[in-house]
Amino acid sequence: xxxxxxxxxxxxxxxxxxxxxxxxxxxxxxxxxxxxxxxxxxxxxxxxxxxxxxxxxxxxxxxxxxxxxxxxxxxxxxxxxxxxxxxxxxxxxxxxxxxxxxxxxxxxxxxxx
Amino acid sequence: xxxxxxxxxxxxxxxxxxxxxxxxxxxxxxxxxxxxxxxxxxxxxxxxxxxxxxxxxxxxxxxxxxxxxxxxxxxxxxxxxxxxxxxxxxxxxxxxxxxxxxxxxxxxxxxxx
Numbered sequence: 001x002x003x004x005x006x007x008x009x010x011x012x013x014x015x016x017x018x019x020x021x022x023x024x025x026x027x028x029x030x031x032x033x034x035x036x037x038x039x040x041x042x043x044x045x046x047x048x049x050x051x052x053x054x055x056x057x058x059x060x061x062x063x064x065x066x067x068x069x070x071x072x073x074x075x076x077x078x079x080x081x082x083x084x085x086x087x088x089x090x091x092x093x094x095x096x097x098x099x100x101x102x103x104x105x106x107x108x109x110x111x112x113x
Numbered sequence: 114x115x116x117x118x119x120x121x122x123x124x125x126x127x128x129x130x131x132x133x134x135x136x137x138x139x140x141x142x143x144x145x146x147x148x149x150x151x152x153x154x155x156x157x158x159x160x161x162x163x164x165x166x167x168x169x170x171x172x173x174x175x176x177x178x179x180x181x182x183x184x185x186x187x188x189x190x191x192x193x194x195x196x197x198x199x200x201x202x203x204x205x206x207x208x209x210x211x212x213x214x215x216x217x218x219x220x221x222x223x224x225x226x
Contacts (some may be wrong), residue, residue, distance in 0.1 A: 043217035
């Protein structure tokens with residue numbers, strides 16, 4: 001079975017400060033890992049993914065994520081937060097031997113001016 | 114390209130009624146899926162399809178049916194609506210399973226009274 005955990009329901013950060021949104025996963029095979037963002041009353045938008053190779057992945061809007069196999073984590077980061085980054089963020093995982101993409105419960109990011 | 118389209122945007126049903134949520138994509142994607150989004154529970158996979166004529170169950174399939182007669186369309190049927198099916202439903206598609214990100218539709222907000 002595969003699962004994803006996002007331990008924080010909400011993350012608050014001041015504009016200009018670095019942000020981290022945490023994600024840990026559990027799969028039986030090699031993981032494909034994704035981050036998505038959801039703005040109010042919208043569908044999900046893809047941010048970035050880890051398939052193989054470099055552990056540091058860069059994505060849209062200045063976001064990046066670091067794959068850590070030993071800690072089974074894939075934390076989302078941004079060096080300098082913007083108020084417009086405020087949204088709901090989802091981590092998702094699919095093992096390379098399954099057909100199912102499983103999402104975490106989401107983390108609400110609030111960036112304060 | 115219209116991307117992934119979903120109809121209707123909003124729907125109110127009475128308990129016991131049936132209905133079909135429509136999903137279509139014009140990107141020639143093989144993989145399509147349905148999720149429901151509930152507060153505090155993230156996105157949960159209902160059913161998915163790896164190609165025309167092939168469907169399989171996700172995490173929460175009970176009370177829902179799907180079919181995939183064409184590559185473009187992937188309707189979700191509620192057989193006998195229950196208040197527990199009140200949710201926001203998202204359809205998604207991707208080129209294939211192998212590490213490709215999914216494209217999401219705008220969602221259908223369903224209320225069952």
